Each structure stands twice: as C-alpha cells, then as structure tokens.
Amino acid sequence: MGIDLETLFKTLGPMIGATSTGDVEAGNVFSALTRSLVTFDYAVIFAYREKERPIDLYSTFTPDEHVIFVSMYQAGPFLLDPFFHAAREPKSGVWRMRELAPDRFFSSEYFRSYYTQTGLAEEIGFFIALKDGITVVLSLMRRERSGAFTTAEFSLLRKAEPVVAGLVRHAWPDLGRRFDAALTKRDKGKRKSAHPASDRVWRNLNLTEREASIIELVLQGHSSESIGLRLGISTGTVKVHRRNVYRKLGISSQTQLLSIYLRSLGQ
Known part of the structure; x- marks a missing residue:
C-alpha cells in the first residue's frame, strides 16, 4: 500500500488552528492519519496513570469486540499487559508488542487465557508521555488473517510519531482531571488506586x-x-x-x- 497523500492532507488540514477536539474527533483523526499510511483492522486509544484503571478514549471495535478488548481488559488483565508496563516507565516512541513483551509472554497463561481471545497477529503502539505521570497509548491492530506489519510499514509509522504526539497533546491536555474524577466517583472521594x-x-x-x-x-x-x-x-x-x-x-x-x-x- 502506498501513502494516500490526499487523505493525509485532508486529515491534517482541519487540525491547523482548531481550538478543541473531543475524544471521538481526535480518535478519528488518528485513525484516518494512520490509515493513509498503512492498513489495519482496529485502532484503540488508552490513557494510563500508575496502576489506575486505564481510561478508554477511543476505539473502532464493534460492541462485542469492545467487551474483549476494553471491558474485560480494564477489569484486571491490563495489569499484566506489556503495553501497560511500558506506559508506566514511560517508554516513549512507537513499539511492536513483541519488542516489549517478556521472554515467555507468548507462552504465559495470560497470553493463552486472555490475549488469544483477541485473535490478533500483531499490535503496534504509539506511546506519548504527558505530564503528571500519564501516558497515552494509541494502538493499531491486525488480526491473524491480515498478518503482521512489514518492516517498511513499521518504519513509516515511526516517522509519523511527531504528528501523533502533537495530536495527543492538543486533544488531551488535562487527562489528570479525568483520572481524579474517576477515582472520586469510584472511591467516594478517597484518594486510592483505581484498582486498590x-x-x-x-x-x-x-x-x-x-x-x-x-x-x-x-x-x-x-x-x-x-x-x-x-x-x-x-x-x-x-x-x-x-x-x-x-x-x-x-x-x-x-x-x-x-x-x-x-x-x-x-x-
């Protein structure tokens, strides 16, 4: 697949001078931007802070897929996810899942009992570190039938990282308040881990x-x-x-x- 410059420019144009962007609008921009560069099956964006429950900012899943990729993930498996641990370091940049995974990850019980349910061949993440210990991870996923991303595709996505980082910082400048609000709602005003x-x-x-x-x-x-x-x-x-x-x-x-x-x- 070649670069779709027309789609790329149409995507970036409205961002210039825009005063505000909501979750869906920003997610759609990310999806359109990356789809002008490579093909993929799913896109999902999570925000992480410490061991708190991740905030799901955007995804392209169907309702049934959302249960596996988001709801089940937020219920606890995220704590064993290589992307979660890389976000906490934080490990900025663009990474393949297999580059971050521990040496026995693909034979672990977590992989067998949860990750295989996703049916993914590969996942690539943009890791954008923000203030207050928050990292936004924007993931592109390919199912087994689509195969893994090629070296050339991965290289192209890495070159797009500065634009993606700019989009994240423009769209989500104050995620700390959203994490605090989630803690307040969940813990009735007491400052605890979202997953104590x-x-x-x-x-x-x-x-x-x-x-x-x-x-x-x-x-x-x-x-x-x-x-x-x-x-x-x-x-x-x-x-x-x-x-x-x-x-x-x-x-x-x-x-x-x-x-x-x-x-x-x-x-």
Missing part, C-alpha cells in the same frame, strides 16, 4: 514482598532467568520462591495462579 486490590492482593494471601514481586513477573510472562536478572537474584532462588508460593496457595499451575490473581482483584 492490585497492591494488596498478594499480601492478603500471606505472600512476602519478594514472593509477590516474583509472582507478578511470572504472570507477566518472565522466565525464571529473566526474573533473576531483573531482581538481582539467582535463577535457583527464583524457583525456590515460586515453589513456596505454589505450596502456600495450594496450587500446581500458572492457570490456577492467574485465576486466584484475577479473582482477588475483583474483591
């Missing part, structure tokens, strides 16, 4: 801080070797902690571990 259970779930299960850190990384898709490197401990020590956790919880598989984690998040 995410910080206490393992403590309630009597895990130590070290055990909790290791198990979180296991669920994200890190191997014992990767966990050891991240935490500065030996692979053998990681395996010992993991066995101890399984014994404490009375489980024998990562499937059971993920089930306990997601169930506890909802309490």
Whole structure:
C-alpha cells in the first residue's frame, strides 16, 4: 500500500488552528492519519496513570469486540499487559508488542487465557508521555488473517510519531482531571488506586514482598532467568520462591495462579 497523500492532507488540514477536539474527533483523526499510511483492522486509544484503571478514549471495535478488548481488559488483565508496563516507565516512541513483551509472554497463561481471545497477529503502539505521570497509548491492530506489519510499514509509522504526539497533546491536555474524577466517583472521594486490590492482593494471601514481586513477573510472562536478572537474584532462588508460593496457595499451575490473581482483584 502506498501513502494516500490526499487523505493525509485532508486529515491534517482541519487540525491547523482548531481550538478543541473531543475524544471521538481526535480518535478519528488518528485513525484516518494512520490509515493513509498503512492498513489495519482496529485502532484503540488508552490513557494510563500508575496502576489506575486505564481510561478508554477511543476505539473502532464493534460492541462485542469492545467487551474483549476494553471491558474485560480494564477489569484486571491490563495489569499484566506489556503495553501497560511500558506506559508506566514511560517508554516513549512507537513499539511492536513483541519488542516489549517478556521472554515467555507468548507462552504465559495470560497470553493463552486472555490475549488469544483477541485473535490478533500483531499490535503496534504509539506511546506519548504527558505530564503528571500519564501516558497515552494509541494502538493499531491486525488480526491473524491480515498478518503482521512489514518492516517498511513499521518504519513509516515511526516517522509519523511527531504528528501523533502533537495530536495527543492538543486533544488531551488535562487527562489528570479525568483520572481524579474517576477515582472520586469510584472511591467516594478517597484518594486510592483505581484498582486498590492490585497492591494488596498478594499480601492478603500471606505472600512476602519478594514472593509477590516474583509472582507478578511470572504472570507477566518472565522466565525464571529473566526474573533473576531483573531482581538481582539467582535463577535457583527464583524457583525456590515460586515453589513456596505454589505450596502456600495450594496450587500446581500458572492457570490456577492467574485465576486466584484475577479473582482477588475483583474483591
């Protein structure tokens, strides 16, 4: 597919001098802009702040698809998403999912039980860091039948990042207020994490801080070797902690571990 310059210019023209842009209008501009460069099946835009529930700003999903890609995701699986963790660093730029995913992500229980439901061949994200620890991630997705993005397409999208960043900063200059409003509504005025259970779930299960850190990384898709490197401990020590956790919880598989984690998040 070649660059559709006519669509590109028609998309960018109305942005010049515009005073305000709503979520849908900005999302449509992003979708049209990127579609003039490459083909894709879905576009979705999330805003992230700390471990709070992400704000869904825009998507092109059908109602049924929205349940899987947005509603189910916001209910807890986002905490294990490589894009979520990259947004928290923040890791600005344009990234393929496979560049950010842990070494065992594609064989993890999270991938098997949740991510495969999306039917995606690939996901590329624009990561735009804003003030107050907020990062907006604009994702382009291709289903398995469409195949992955080519190297040339990915290179073209990376060149578009300055324009996308400008659009985000123009359309969403004060997302902090929206996160605060969501917290106020959810927690009746008390400043808490939008997902408070995410910080206490393992403590309630009597895990130590070290055990909790290791198990979180296991669920994200890190191997014992990767966990050891991240935490500065030996692979053998990681395996010992993991066995101890399984014994404490009375489980024998990562499937059971993920089930306990997601169930506890909802309490």
